[in-house]
Amino acid sequence: MTQWTTELLDTFAAAEADGVEDEYLRLVGALWKDGALTESAPAAVPSVVTKLGEVGEDRVGRLLILLGLLIEAEAPVEGAVYTAARAGLDRYLALLDGRADGEPLTLALVYLLSHFPDDRSRILAAVAGLDLGPDDRSRLDRGLQRLNPADPAGVSLGRTWPSPAEWTTMTEADHAFDQSWISKLTPEQLAKRWYDDTVMVLTYSGGKAHWALRHGRPTVVGDTSVHRDARERPDAGDIDAEAFARHAGILRCPDCGGGLTFGGTEIHCARCGTEHPVRLGVLDLLPDGESMFGGADDAMAKAASMKTVGHFYETVARPGFLRLVGSNWGGEVTPADEDRYLTERLGRVDGTVLDLGAGAGRWTAVIADAVGPERVIALDPNLAMLSWLRRRSPEVACVQASALALPFADDSLAAVNCWNALQAMPDARAAIGEVARCLRPGGIMTVMTYRLSPDPVYRYFQTTSSWPGHPDGLDLYTEEQIRSWLAEAGLTVREAATPGAMLMLTAERP
Numbered sequence: 352m353t354q355w356t357t358e359l360l361d362t363f364a365a366a367e368a369d370g371v372e373d374e375y376l377r378l379v380g381a382l383w384k385d386g387a388l389t390e391s392a393p394a395a396v397p398s399v400v401t402k403l404g405e406v407g408e409d410r411v412g413r414l415l416i417l418l419g420l421l422i423e424a425e426a427p428v429e430g431a432v433y434t435a436a437r438a439g440l441d442r443y444l445a446l447l448d449g450r451a452d453g454e455p456l457t458l459a460l461v462y463l464l465s466h467f468p469d470d471r472s473r474i475l476a477a478v479a480g481l482d483l484g485p486d487d488r489s490r491l492d493r494g495l496q497r498l499n500p501a502d503p504a505g506v507s508l509g510r511t512w513p514s515p516a517e518w519t520t521m522t523e524a525d526h527a528f529d530q531s532w533i534s535k536l537t538p539e540q541l542a543k544r545w546y547d548d549t550v551m552v553l554t555y556s557g558g559k560a561h562w563a564l565r566h567g568r569p570t571v572v573g574d575t576s577v578h579r580d581a582r583e584r585p586d587a588g589d590i591d592a593e594a595f596a597r598h599a600g601i602l603r604c605p606d607c608g609g610g611l612t613f614g615g616t617e618i619h620c621a622r623c624g625t626e627h628p629v630r631l632g633v634l635d636l637l638p639d640g641e642s643m644f645g646g647a648d649d650a651m652a653k654a655a656s657m658k659t660v661g662h663f664y665e666t667v668a669r670p671g672f673l674r675l676v677g678s679n680w681g682g683e684v685t686p687a688d689e690d691r692y693l694t695e696r697l698g699r700v701d702g703t704v705l706d707l708g709a710g711a712g713r714w715t716a717v718i719a720d721a722v723g724p725e726r727v728i729a730l731d732p733n734l735a736m737l738s739w740l741r742r743r744s745p746e747v748a749c750v751q752a753s754a755l756a757l758p759f760a761d762d763s764l765a766a767v768n769c770w771n772a773l774q775a776m777p778d779a780r781a782a783i784g785e786v787a788r789c790l791r792p793g794g795i796m797t798v799m800t801y802r803l804s805p806d807p808v809y810r811y812f813q814t815t816s817s818w819p820g821h822p823d824g825l826d827l828y829t830e831e832q833i834r835s836w837l838a839e840a841g842l843t844v845r846e847a848a849t850p851g852a853m854l855m856l857t858a859e860r861p
């Protein structure tokens with residue numbers, strides 16, 4: 352422990368209330384940087400643990416989070432930091448006394464305790480009286496499990512977002528499907544997937560506690576829209592060629608830019624002759640050989656082949672994503688707010704509206720209600736999501752394609768909605784350029800996406816988990832970056848709002 356880190360700890364402990372955050376970040380910065388330990392960190396851990404007994408409640412939670420960050424920075428190794436942090440277990444458990452579920456300090460304790468699988472039974476016994484909700488409890492439980500590579504049949508992978516408790520209704524067929532790919536993983540792949548899942552539960556719990564310590568108890572917002580649930584609807588079945596033919600004037604071949612010809616269910620490029628197949632009622636206009644998912648062992652890609660993945664995505668995974676990545680723990684943005692935003696901006700547009708990165712279609716249905724389904728095209732590279740979209744909106748033309756090579760003529764679209772999707776794309780700047788090319792003058796782009804947090808600790812929680820197409824974590828952007836790409840593409844921002852860590856904006860091609 353250097354003199355410097357002792358001083359930083361003391362200054363943090365003694366800081367005035369309005370200086371706590373700055374002093375905390377100085378302390379964190381001395382021990383941890385962007386997910387890695389600094390040289391001073393291992394020796395400082397015992398003093399951080401001791402300090403827990405000397406500071407007020409507004410700082411205890413911050414120190415607990417710092418300890419969790421330090422253990423994660425050392426992981427998957429469990430070395431000096433793990434051992435020194437674990438030595439404080441009695442103190443952490445004592446802090447649980449008198450706590451209740453949902454309190455910020457409880458959340459910070461649950462986050463830190465999730466790092467000690469060696470003390471699993473003791474910790475679970477200690478939290479038993481807290482009556483934790485199923486999500487927090489299941490994340491804690493998963494953090495306290497160790498991988499048993501000798502029993503791959505008993506290993507569950509890719510079922511932790513936003514909590515293992517959300518995956519308890521899986522069918523036998525789902526489990527069998529999981530086992531079919533898990534059993535083929537090498538020991539290294541198994542360990543890597545397990546570790547990725549662990550990071551997912553820890554960063555979610557950490558982000559939640561971090562937010563709660565600054566804003567109070569998180570709240571959960573429900574979705575009251577008629578579009579909420581498409582489970583009772585039948586599969587939409589085969590193509591209605593009309594759905595594509597009415598867009599014949601603007602659809603283009605992704606390989607050569609030629610126009611398309613529509614004969615019965617056959618769709619060809621009039622210029623290069625390529626046939627563009629239709630599967631599950633979705634027209635495949637992906638550029639030759641392009642695939643959304645990375646490797647064959649992409650766990651989330653595997654999950655996407657579950658039949659009800661669209662429903663799970665919209666009702667469980669997406670709200671969790673808005674909470675952690677969008678800092679929407681207080682429910683600043685509700686599904687009804689999103690519906691209103693889209694209806695008000697797109698409802699007055701005259702012409703074809705593209706829903707870019709439409710996913711499972713809950714918000715495509717809102718646009719279709721606002722402008723009429725015959726004027727909407729839904730585009731996404733993920734066929735599993737689009738087949739779910741078709742249940743709700745069978746009249747909407749569905750195209751499997753990439754934002755990086757939009758299969759539309761120049762100046763052809765009245766509006767493009769890119770809702771909760773820019774951050775999922777491999778090159779957001781290129782996607783914005785493509786949107787601008789396809790928008791006609793006066794056309795608008797509506798966007799909801801996320802802003803990279805200026806706070807390095809929250810930023811770590813926001814971006815560290817791996818996602819389909821983003822195995823090394825999320826690339827989030829600042830508002831300035833997104834605005835500069837819009838300007839570079841010739842789009843003018845007409846309005847922008849920044850609730851939580853989100854960005855909702857409307858831009859126009861003048």
Ligand SMILES: C[S@@+](CC[C@H](N)C(=O)[O-])C[C@H]1O[C@@H](n2cnc3c(N)ncnc32)[C@H](O)[C@@H]1O
Nearest residue numbers: 708709710731732733753754770771772775776
């Ligand atoms: C988080 S989902 C958003 C779905 C929906 N718009 C919503 O608001 O819930 C992001 C979507 O972007 C899609 N996506 C990823 N890469 C893309 C690309 N290159 N072009 C178009 N969409 C892409 C994904 O397949 C996914 O369905």
